[in-house]
Amino acid sequence: MNVYTQAILPGYQYYLFVNTQLSNPSIKTVSKYIEYKTWAGQIWRAEIIESGNAFFHWQGHDRRNGHRDTVINYLLRGQKWQSTITDYIFFHSLEGEETHGNYDNVIEYVCSNNCVYQSAFAEYIAE
Structure with a gap:
């Protein structure tokens, strides 16, 4: 019997964020970006x-003046967090302290409505 294996690389051809409001997990949205x-x-x-x-990020609705970056700085539960991303894996660290961080495939953050959301990646099938 021949067994063939193939390495599956991390990543998505077509990704979306699945965003869940943590205070009410029945509230979910799907988007190309996090706010x-x-x-x-x-x-x-x-x-x-x-x-x-x-990341490509921009302030408010002003996407035209956005820019590429490797870091985002965000608030979570009154603390200042920083995340970088490599191969769709986030590295989260408190106030950018690189020696004390964690890797994860989800990100939690405070949104514009002052609720905490958790966002994870999902792949969608293009036609």
């Missing part, structure tokens, strides 16, 4: 680019 509060309390939006290796 989060920054350390300064501003509302920013971020989507994933470069095959899960960078």
Whole structure:
């Protein structure tokens, strides 16, 4: 009997965020980006680019003036968090302290409605 194996690389050809409001998990949304509060309390939006290796983010609805970045700074439960992304895996660290962080495939953040959301990736099938 021949057994063939194939390495499955992490990533998505067509991704979406599945966003769940943690205070009421029956509230879910699906989007190409997350909307989060920054350390300064501003509302920013971020989507994933470069095959899960960078963010494209912009303030409010001003996508035209957005930019590529490898880091986002966001609030969660009164604390300042920073995340980077590689191959669709987040590295979260409190106030950017790189020696004390954790890897995860989900991100939790405070949204513009002051609720905490958890976002995870899902693949959608294009026609």
